[in-house]
Amino acid sequence: MAGDRARSRAVLAALADLAVPRECGGCGRPGTPWCDACRARLDDVPRQLSPRVDPGVPVWAMARYGGPMASAVVNLKEHRRRDLAPVLGRVLADGILSLAQWGDLPASDRLALVPAPTRAWAARSRGGDTVTALAREAADVLGGRVRVVPALVTAAWTRDSAGLGAGARGANLAGAVRLRRPLPSALVGAGAGPAVPVVVVDDVLTTGATVAQAVRRLRRSGAAVTGAVVLAGA
Ligand SMILES: [Zn+2]
Structure with a gap:
């Protein structure tokens, strides 16, 4: 026995x-x-970034890029270490909580997290959309009425922006960020009460072009975008 x-x-x-x-x-x-x-x-305080392309809303990074953060992002995205999504999602959630406490973001129990768009084939080749996975992990930690709305998609004809400069990235993305489907009514103030505040989420911010396009597209659809959060600024 x-x-x-x-x-x-x-x-x-x-x-x-x-x-x-x-x-x-x-x-x-x-x-x-x-x-x-x-x-x-990674137990850092969020800091506001000044990206080359102005996204039109404040953008915060939760940690410095480099060291464990850089390795974790690469391992998650390129080496399919999905076990790191909860680790990084918690970093995102902790940062959102701090920003809400400081008054830089609205109350963290009623938010819509909208992942920055990933091209469909890039997501597939990397074993799924990691930004949406991160946002879902963060929403689980924040609980309450925090929801993830993967509303954005990048048109199929755009090139992977990795390796492009700021101008090329902007041109590459211009008009390329689209809505997957109409935004939920709660995000455009058509439901009961005021519109749910929207925060755009991305993993690493380089030029700011992707976040800027996402913010512009969401605002054009009537969403109240109040800020953007990224794990790190490159
Ligand atoms: Zn370690």
Whole structure:
């Protein structure tokens, strides 16, 4: 009996090793998917960014790009470490809570988080839309009446903006950000009470062009966009 139990435990441990990556997604330390040192380094205060392309709303980064944050984003997006989505989603949620407490964002229990658009094939090749996954994790932490509205899509003909300069990115994106479907009535003030405030979410901000296009498109549809949050500014 004891031998059976030991064997079952060994089998379960082996299965757990298969399911949970054994390297920290921030620093590569073995034995844990996310180590305490990386957790502490991401415990930062949000800071406002001044992107080259003005998005028309304040944009905040939750941490510096580099170190564990950069590794975690790359591991999530490029190496399909989906176990890092809750880690980074919590960083986003903590930042939104701080900003709401400071009065820089509306109350954090009634918000619509709209992920910045990703091109469909880019999302597929990266194993899903990671920005939407991050926003959902953040919404789970914030609870209440926080909802994720993946309303935006980038037209199929745009090129991947990675590697393009600010001007090229703007031209590449101009008119390319579209609504997947009409916005929910609560976001345009057509339901009961005032419109739910909208916050645009992205992973890493480089020039600001993507967030700017997203804000413009949402506002044109009647949404009350109050700000944008990103994990980090590159
Ligand atoms: Zn680590």
